[in-house]
Structure formats: structure tokens, C-alpha cells
Amino acid sequence: MKTTVADLEFEKLIPHDTIQTRIAEIAEHLNEDYADKTPIFIGVLNGCFLFIADLIKNVSIPCEVTFTKLASYYGGTATSGKIREDIDLVLDIKDRHVIIVEDIVDTGNTLNYLVEKLYQRNPASIKVCSLLLKPMSMEISVEELEYVGFNIGNDFVVGYGLDYKEQGRNLRDIYKKV
Numbered sequence: 493m494k495t496t497v498a499d500l501e502f503e504k505l506i507p508h509d510t511i512q513t514r515i516a517e518i519a520e521h522l523n524e525d526y527a528d529k530t531p532i533f534i535g536v537l538n539g540c541f542l543f544i545a546d547l548i549k550n551v552s553i554p555c556e557v558t559f560t561k562l563a564s565y566y567g568g569t570a571t572s573g574k575i576r577e578d579i580d581l582v583l584d585i586k587d588r589h590v591i592i593v594e595d596i597v598d599t600g601n602t603l604n605y606l607v608e609k610l611y612q613r614n615p616a617s618i619k620v621c622s623l624l625l626k627p628m629s630m631e632i633s634v635e636e637l638e639y640v641g642f643n644i645g646n647d648f649v650v651g652y653g654l655d656y657k658e659q660g661r662n663l664r665d666i667y668k669k670v
């Protein structure tokens with residue numbers, strides 16, 4: 493099934509039900525791995541907003557949720573290489589177990605930047621949970637990347653929180669550029 497977002501055509505890649513099933517599985521792993529801890533989930537806005545909402549509904553351990561905002565695409569379909577930091581973290585993460593929640597890891601540069609920045613605040617641990625990963629695009633491997641929803645190819649994707657020119661975030665499924 494095809495859809496148009498702004499001036500580009502996209503075709504369905506991952507249906508909503510498949511996303512939900514996978515999210516429940518990831519949450520189950522988190523519930524086991526953090527059973528005796530009270531982790532802080534840090535969602536990376538904007539793209540993570542639907543993913544973290546659905547993920548957190550499946551998390552049954554005590555936890556806290558906060559957000560930061562980073563961007564490297566600036567409305568296009570390729571990473572700009574420069575990271576823009578829009579809001580700082582509000583919670584103190586010293587001696588806390590941090591789980592970064594990302595929509596997608598492409599080159600790994602954004603994630604690497606964030607992980608390095610958070611380590612300066614002396615957390616007890618940092619792990620990363622990303623809904624999507626483009627393994628063939630990775631320039632920097634981030635060892636904290638522990639939980640991945642789906643490995644995808646080098647396609648530009650939209651939907652389920654991810655945008656093209658700020659549109660398409662509302663789509664229930666994930667689509668790739670035709």
C-alpha cells in the first residue's frame with residue numbers, strides 16, 4: 493500500500509500490529525533486565541513520541557520518563573552530520589540506570605553524541621532501546637545499543653512518529669521511500 497507524504501511517495505514497510513507485538517517483546521526484556529531497579533527512560537524527541545508511549549504502557553516495573561530533543565535531519569531525507577540540541581534534560585541521572593529511547597539509529601552519530609554527553613553526568617548505567625536500526629548505515633557502533641525493534645535497509649522511512657518535512661508522524665504504520 494502506498495501513501496504520499498509532502499512531495500514524496502512511500503510504501504508500507506512495517507504494519508502497526510507487527511510494531512505493537514515487537515514492542516511488547518522488548519518491554520518484557522526490560523521488565524526482566526531491570527526487575528530490581530527503577531530506571532529512567534529518556535525519550536529522544538521528536539521521533540520517539542509514539543514508540544515511547546506504547547513501550548512504557550508495556551513496562552510493569554517502577555520507572556521514570558523524561559525527554560531530550562536532538563535532531564540531525566533538518567527536514568530532509570539524509571543526515572546533515574550536525575547535531576542540533578534543543579532541550580536539555582530535566583532530571584538528575586547521577587547513579588541512576590538510564591534507558592535512552594530512540595526512534596531510529598542511522599549512522600549512529602546522534603546516539604554516540606548523546607551517550608557521551610550523558611556519561612558526563614555519572615549515571616549508574618546507560619543502555620539504548622531503538623525501534624529501528626539501519627545496520628548498513630552505521631558509521632559508529634554504539635555498544636550501549638541493547639534493544640532493537642527492527643533492522644531495516646538503507647531506506648528513508650516515515651510514520652509511527654518519524655517525519656518527512658515534519659509530516660507523516662501520525663501514520664500508524666512505518667513506510668519506506670519508493
Ligand code: 5GP
Binds near residue numbers: 596598649
Ligand atoms: P544518525 O545520527 O544515527 O545518523 O541519525 C539519527 C537520527 O536521524 C534519528 O534520530 C532520526 O531523527 C533521523 N533519521 C535517521 N534515519 C531516518 C529515516 O529513515 N527517517 C526519518 N524520518 N528520520 C531518520
